[in-house]
Amino acid sequence: MADATRPLPKLDELDTRPFWEATRDGKLTYQRCDDCGTVVWHPRRHCTGCTGGNLSWHTASGAGTIYTFSVVRQSYHPFFRTLVPYAVAWVDLDEGPRLLTNVVGVKDPTSDLACGQRVTLEWEEHDELKIPLFRPADG
């Protein structure tokens, strides 16, 4: 199990490929409709707010807020079982998208995290992409 690794996204999934390609440059991107202003997340080719569908890509600041979270104490996954306890969270980016992610960089996730807590982006490097994780914001 020494070589167990985080399960990585597929780069050939057509809706999300541009998002993962942008992570190589350290950009956390999301889509917004030029016609109706709807913020679309997860990525896709059409707008969910109107049928115009002129979506453009924007880069998020990386600042966000924990909407909710859980601390996984038990996992049978060969990689994640080595990480327990670890935090999974829905994080609301300041620009609107709600991302599922891990909150890292705390001594004890069972006591150091809260809904409403401010967090900031931290990349985890991989060969072909970067994984967007979050840590508590400074101060």
Added chain:
Amino acid sequence: MSAQVRSAAIVGIHEYPSRDVEGALSPLQIKAASAARALEDAGLSWSDVDAIYDAGEAGPMSGFMISEYFGIRPNVIDTTNVGGSSYEYHAAHARRDIAAGKAKVALLTYGSTAHSNAARIGVGGRGGAGLPGDNVESFVGQTLVANYAMVACRHMYEYGTTSEQLAEISVATRAHAMRNPEAVQAMKDLEFLDIRETTVDDVVKSRMIADPLHLLECCMISDGGGAVVIAAPEVARNCAKRPVWILGTGEATKYPENGGDITTSAAAQSGPPAFAEAGVTPDEIDVAMIYDSFSITVLTILEDLGFCPKGEGGRWVEGGRLRFDRPGDGPALNTDGGGLSSNHPGMRGIFLLIEAARQLRGESTSQVDHASLAVAHGNGGMLGARHCAGTVILGRD
């Protein structure tokens, strides 16, 4: 009540008794055995079945396969699969198809060997990132328990709900399970460590699986299955048991949205049309069969169906209100022992219909006195992400 339309009724039921088939039966065999018993229960036979509803859990392309396996020639074939809520959808569709004159006798079946297969449904890895939503989520190691736990975490943050309040759901359900010999046997077969009635303290002191959900707030993983037969009025009137009428149904889906409210489930959309169609209100319901994958699933759905206002569920369930022997306090919850303590092979929705029918026939091991109205509410998928809800209101003659 005069507006109620009684166009289809549950006339036959069977819950497969074993929760551990020790690898000796296939899901298809469990489905067929259950179907035969449910048809016998109704006083019908295979040749009476002219509509088949199947979630495909026992094999691919069930629209081709399942009729051949059973040896029937249906005129209606419906392979709706919305996870654990599939059977509430099947009941709704069967009623619709019967009311439209397309069929007279509908057969719903379920079979699973999740326990024998050692399926790690709750805490296993999440594989398969073929869909775009999964492809931006599956890297985080979110277990199924953690997905539901995130609903509980936000519910606690917004409304002050406590673990002790959530534990009330596990305690009431276990009390009902201890009265059900099949549930007690299930807990023995699945090697539960301590098979007895539980207290709130037992639940909140059990091991944390994914904060804030404890072990005794999580359902079991069993083998099992069952069958339900639904018939047109002219058939139902001549069946062996008294009919349990489908009075109203609702369907809905919910998924993660930017700025959305994770504490409100698809039940908030599927419930109102079901109650309206039945012409009844939540305070008239005697028995609530609600998909109890976890304690928080029940709390959320009780609120969403309108048994109490959003956010007040924690206080509402306190003091044993959900027990079967507290009539007048609100509905009895999951009187068979639920997925928490009786039967959860992965898709529990069919057992919600089965126990609701038992109650309205007067056959439950935790029988509610004079039970005349029940709700069966299935939740399929993941409460904290994308899921489907099916609400079915049932009533006796």
